Amino acid sequence: MDVFQHINHARMVTLLEEARIPWLLTPDRPTAALGAGAVVVDMHVRYRGQLRHSDGPLTVDMWVDRLRSADWTIGYEVRARDANIATPPAVTATIQLAAFDIDTQRLRRLTAAERDYLQHYVRS
Template sequence: MGAFLAEVALRWSDLDAFGHVNHARTITLLEEARAELLFNEAGRQGVLGMAEGMVVARVVVDYHSPLMYESKSLQVRMAVRDLKSASFVVDYTAFAQETVCTAETLMVPYDLRAGRPRRLTEQEREFLSEWRTEQLEHGRA
């Protein structure tokens, strides 16, 4: 299927003293986009387990240009790679007028009751496989 596209609204409170979106808020915006894929879209397709426990094991962000509030929203293109039995990577390309950042998060399904990581279910793996792509942008595979 390819990449999933989410649009996230910018808030005035996302700005820092320099007039652009703060780096920590950018990570929050990427999280909101990721929730649209892993929780909302997955739920629409009947895949509910990820919304019950999923943790970020690693996040890497490369900034390419400042994100200004005037853009009003951030478009985030996401794809899945390195799909393993108990983890996967979400790649992001976030843009407004131009590419703002590229990023990746290593995601681990988590059993909140047991307090430990768990394996992906077959249904979750099938859903995530829909969003696999060879390359998004800037050499991310």
């Protein structure tokens, strides 16, 4: 908690990352290779309500907001523990990621398997 008695911004960004990593990088998923090369391109976090440590563990809902050939954007909604999905989220965020080839230091296209996996999470 920060001096204003709510979860600190840097910690919130870390919580979003901690939700994203197992979803994308579990070894048996087609997106596991992204662990060797994916970069954050853009991030927007909007605070709509206060969250305190006593609200945890927090619920983080994620989906693919946009999917393109080399990048995708993840949408997030963060709510207090046990909050109904109809409850407005306390935090909304979008994070754009891009597939990246570490060896060449260049963006790469998503593989067909990566795209297919991510496509299942596109919110219409």
